[in-house]
Amino acid sequence: MTKHKFSDDAAIIAFVRRHTRLFNDDASLVVTEIGDGNINFVYRVAEPGGASVIVKQALPYVRIIGEGWPLSLDRIRIEAESLVLEAEHAGEWVPEVYHYEHDLAAIIMQDLGEHQNLRHALNERRKLPLLAQHLGLFMARTLFHTSDMHLDAHQKKALVKRFINPDLCKITEDLFFLDPYCDHERNAINPPLRKAAEALWQDDRLKVEVADLKYAFLNRAEALLHGDLHSGSIFVTEQSTKVIDPEFAYFGPIGFDVGSVIGNLLLNWCGQHEQAGDAQERQDWRGWLLVQIDKLWHEFSREFSHLMAEQTIDESLQNPRWQARRMLQIWSDTLGFAGTELIRRTIGLAHVADLETIEDAARRAQCEAMALQLGRELILQRNDIHSMTELLDLVRQLND
Amino acid sequence: MTKHKFSDDAAIIAFVRRHTRLFNDDASLVVTEIGDGNINFVYRVAEPGGASVIVKQALPYVRIIGEGWPLSLDRIRIEAESLVLEAEHAGEWVPEVYHYEHDLAAIIMQDLGEHQNLRHALNERRKLPLLAQHLGLFMARTLFHTSDMHLDAHQKKALVKRFINPDLCKITEDLFFLDPYCDHERNAINPPLRKAAEALWQDDRLKVEVADLKYAFLNRAEALLHGDLHSGSIFVTEQSTKVIDPEFAYFGPIGFDVGSVIGNLLLNWCGQHEQAGDAQERQDWRGWLLVQIDKLWHEFSREFSHLMAEQTIDESLQNPRWQARRMLQIWSDTLGFAGTELIRRTIGLAHVADLETIEDAARRAQCEAMALQLGRELILQRNDIHSMTELLDLVRQLND
Incomplete structure (x- = not known):
């Protein structure tokens, strides 16, 4: 059930580099887990002093409970597709989605930084x-x-x-x-x-x-x-x-x-x-x-x-x-x-x-x-x- | 678009024989088109003096208008699945479905005979x-x-x-x-x-x-x-x-x-x-x-x-x-x-x-x-x- 989870920071960085062009090729990126929610994993990937993105990954269960409370991965597809649909009419008020990957149940999106x-x-x-x-x-x-x-x-x-x-x-x-x-x-x-x-x-x-x-x-x-x-x-x-x-x-x-x-x-x-x-x-x-x-x-x-x-x-x-x-x-x-x-x-x-x-x-x-x-x-x-x-x-x- | 339509009575009879066991092997079956609706084709297949069934086939357009008014074939799936679901709780009041075939967009069902x-x-x-x-x-x-x-x-x-x-x-x-x-x-x-x-x-x-x-x-x-x-x-x-x-x-x-x-x-x-x-x-x-x-x-x-x-x-x-x-x-x-x-x-x-x-x-x-x-x-x-x-x-x- 946990095969989807990123194995380590390097995997997250590779994922982000593969699907965005925001970072310099030679920059060393830093991953911080920042999720304070109960359900998913949320990481900030940042180039010190430079660009940053958020990576959100869903696992097939509730994060703070574990595998004892299963929860459909479809929720992350719904989140990604909602954000894209909302952006069509209210783009000013939602984070931009840079990439959604079904197999990893993960979204790369705009870092809201100072918010x-x-x-x-x-x-x-x-x-x-x-x-x-x-x-x-x-x-x-x-x-x-x-x-x-x-x-x-x-x-x-x-x-x-x-x-x-x-x-x-x-x-x-x-x-x-x-x-x-x-x-x-x-x-x-x-x-x-x-x-x-x-x-x-x-x-x-x-x-x-x-x-x-x-x-x-x-x-x-x-x-x-x-x-x-x-x-x-x-x-x-x-x-x-x-x-x-x-x-x-x-x-x-x-x-x-x-x-x-x-x-x-x-x-x-x-x-x-x-x-x-x-x-x-x-x-x-x-x-x-x-x-x-x-x-x-x-x-x-x-x-x-x-x-x-x-x-x-x-x-x-x-x-x-x-x-x-x-x-x-x-x-x-x-x-x-x-x-x-x-x-x-x-x-x-x-x-x-x-x-x-x-x-x-x-x-x-x-x-x-x-x-x-x-x-x-x-x-x-x-x-x-x-x-x-x-x-x-x-x-x-x-x-x- | 019309590739689904039964080519002739023999095709209808073969379809019915393949998916039901209601008829004697040596019976000669008679097909009559009985649909008085505007949308689909409806046939009665009967053994003279014996059993009979109804075959309903949907084409991807409205029957009385022709290909100029396309209509989704999904309607026949919906009809077949509704009849089955209704039968679970109100079987006395719906015709029995004997077979539904997606590729032919056709249902074989109970003949209501004297109704x-x-x-x-x-x-x-x-x-x-x-x-x-x-x-x-x-x-x-x-x-x-x-x-x-x-x-x-x-x-x-x-x-x-x-x-x-x-x-x-x-x-x-x-x-x-x-x-x-x-x-x-x-x-x-x-x-x-x-x-x-x-x-x-x-x-x-x-x-x-x-x-x-x-x-x-x-x-x-x-x-x-x-x-x-x-x-x-x-x-x-x-x-x-x-x-x-x-x-x-x-x-x-x-x-x-x-x-x-x-x-x-x-x-x-x-x-x-x-x-x-x-x-x-x-x-x-x-x-x-x-x-x-x-x-x-x-x-x-x-x-x-x-x-x-x-x-x-x-x-x-x-x-x-x-x-x-x-x-x-x-x-x-x-x-x-x-x-x-x-x-x-x-x-x-x-x-x-x-x-x-x-x-x-x-x-x-x-x-x-x-x-x-x-x-x-x-x-x-x-x-x-x-x-x-x-x-x-x-x-x-x-x-x-």
């Missing part, structure tokens, strides 16, 4: 002036151009087939929609939060709505999603935003991607209640976060509506009133999926640094309770919250 | 005591067992991939959801009905709802549909019902199949207003049709609900309140898709004998106007009609 992981940037309260605009446009353009509004009937179905992604979808189906709503062994629950989690497991009204969201995730092949668009999949500088790691890509409901981003900003907002630092600074930062959510949705919906109005090819879907209705549906899906992200990151398997870095368990639990409550409200009220103002009011009320 | 095409039976006002029950159970069992309620996540996605069917879906996308709502050259409109059709083309409220139904048809991969479940795809005797021709099969919204059947019963109901024959007999027949619609939905929804309650594997989807909501959604989809069937059979490309056999154009137009109006009401009111009683009242009011 920082967005989750770390948010935890440092680093204000990024272009982030919301970039993410809004990235999502609008990638999602619109892979939807039935833009693709013809044959292209769309060929792509749906190409991006059937059962192994990775199954992870989401379980971790987002199943585990957090029952006493599942995969859950990780901060002891002071246990009672709140137990209350959630009894909340039948909530579970009905979560089943609806899961059914949408399973069935609605609206557009090629990134599928894992949390803060850790986004890399940033002041001027640049790059979305990486689309190995969960598949055709699903558009609001899932938008909801993931907004859910992650809200998780940071919840954590800031008890994070270290000056109270005024934290309050100011939380205000900035809410402004970003507003801007992000504004950019996304303006661009997506514009593309629908100008570039929809399917005549039946050119109707402006139908397009307005479509945006409303994406909005309510967005709220619902943001809610599932808030909940699963609080009591599910995979937690986030935005909350986990609060060392005191009791104080962390206050923030987690806030995330749980907000997640629940977003899911239950997703068809009744009619504007960004109402959403932000709902968030602010959590402080009271 | 009559349901459209002809309805036009003869032949009351079939088991029809509604059979169709309700057929749909409930085939649709439930190919849905996310029953299949595990990997099986479902593998099947979705296997039944991607762009050529045939495109026909439905155009003929159901596009042509009838604009002045399309493919439409065939009875001159006295022209004004009513023109009014429909201006009906923006209706077009918004039709776009929603089309979007559902394009995106909602809920279950393996038959995809073309009109009266001509159903063969009947007093005691037996067989559903044939699933070449349009693909994963789509469950209500599409149910709506197609109900739409076809309603088309017959509309035609009976001006069909030949005794007024009392026609009135009595129309009453019978409405009783069948009631029974059909009752059987379908009872069985589908029962299967959801007893056999749903996905834990998130076991919630009884969610399952009740799911049935409501199928109901409103059913009404909407029945509405599109009524409209496209009246002013679109493919008309039905239930209306076309009314020779007088003006009288036929009265029935067609009724079908158009009913179709429109079903589409617009599909979320407001809350029970079978309300539906049947709406239908009966068309007489006033």
Whole structure:
């Protein structure tokens, strides 16, 4: 099973030299393993003081678990092909793919160099002036151009087939929609939060709505999603935003991607209640976060509506009133999926640094309770919250 | 392109003898071409006084048009595989497949012998005591067992991939959801009905709802549909019902199949207003049709609900309140898709004998106007009609 793994640094260097022309022939290249993900191996190959690339290799199992948790190598093909497809319409915001090699299950791609992981940037309260605009446009353009509004009937179905992604979808189906709503062994629950989690497991009204969201995730092949668009999949500088790691890509409901981003900003907002630092600074930062959510949705919906109005090819879907209705549906899906992200990151398997870095368990639990409550409200009220103002009011009320 | 076609009767007989053991070695077999469809070739191969089989062969174009309208041969694979899959859960109601041969694009299947095409039976006002029950159970069992309620996540996605069917879906996308709502050259409109059709083309409220139904048809991969479940795809005797021709099969919204059947019963109901024959007999027949619609939905929804309650594997989807909501959604989809069937059979490309056999154009137009109006009401009111009683009242009011 492990025959694919590069045997040593020399093999990685040879692979890179064979498929790129970025390095001088006589340069001595340095390989560093830099992956902080749980699933794959990621290497930087650099000429000291010169060019560099990233090599990402998938093995047929989950890296941190080993061969006991097998995972299809097809995910790296899906990642490579997604990056190439995204680049067609949103090239500014994805790393360039230099080479993909099926037999090695490896991609050579652009090194993002000075970019920082967005989750770390948010935890440092680093204000990024272009982030919301970039993410809004990235999502609008990638999602619109892979939807039935833009693709013809044959292209769309060929792509749906190409991006059937059962192994990775199954992870989401379980971790987002199943585990957090029952006493599942995969859950990780901060002891002071246990009672709140137990209350959630009894909340039948909530579970009905979560089943609806899961059914949408399973069935609605609206557009090629990134599928894992949390803060850790986004890399940033002041001027640049790059979305990486689309190995969960598949055709699903558009609001899932938008909801993931907004859910992650809200998780940071919840954590800031008890994070270290000056109270005024934290309050100011939380205000900035809410402004970003507003801007992000504004950019996304303006661009997506514009593309629908100008570039929809399917005549039946050119109707402006139908397009307005479509945006409303994406909005309510967005709220619902943001809610599932808030909940699963609080009591599910995979937690986030935005909350986990609060060392005191009791104080962390206050923030987690806030995330749980907000997640629940977003899911239950997703068809009744009619504007960004109402959403932000709902968030602010959590402080009271 | 035509290399696949059987060269002569002897080739058909040799093919059947090679792949079945139904005939005596010394029997002289007779081949009759019996296809009354527009797309494929269908032959009966029979031993006089003895066994018989059906051979269906697809050519890479539409039969009645010729090579000028190419059509993927993959449709016959999809038909063969659908029949086999349907037989797993509803074998009583589909012809048995004896052999499928990819290279010849041909299926050998059970001869339905004494069965009559349901459209002809309805036009003869032949009351079939088991029809509604059979169709309700057929749909409930085939649709439930190919849905996310029953299949595990990997099986479902593998099947979705296997039944991607762009050529045939495109026909439905155009003929159901596009042509009838604009002045399309493919439409065939009875001159006295022209004004009513023109009014429909201006009906923006209706077009918004039709776009929603089309979007559902394009995106909602809920279950393996038959995809073309009109009266001509159903063969009947007093005691037996067989559903044939699933070449349009693909994963789509469950209500599409149910709506197609109900739409076809309603088309017959509309035609009976001006069909030949005794007024009392026609009135009595129309009453019978409405009783069948009631029974059909009752059987379908009872069985589908029962299967959801007893056999749903996905834990998130076991919630009884969610399952009740799911049935409501199928109901409103059913009404909407029945509405599109009524409209496209009246002013679109493919008309039905239930209306076309009314020779007088003006009288036929009265029935067609009724079908158009009913179709429109079903589409617009599909979320407001809350029970079978309300539906049947709406239908009966068309007489006033």
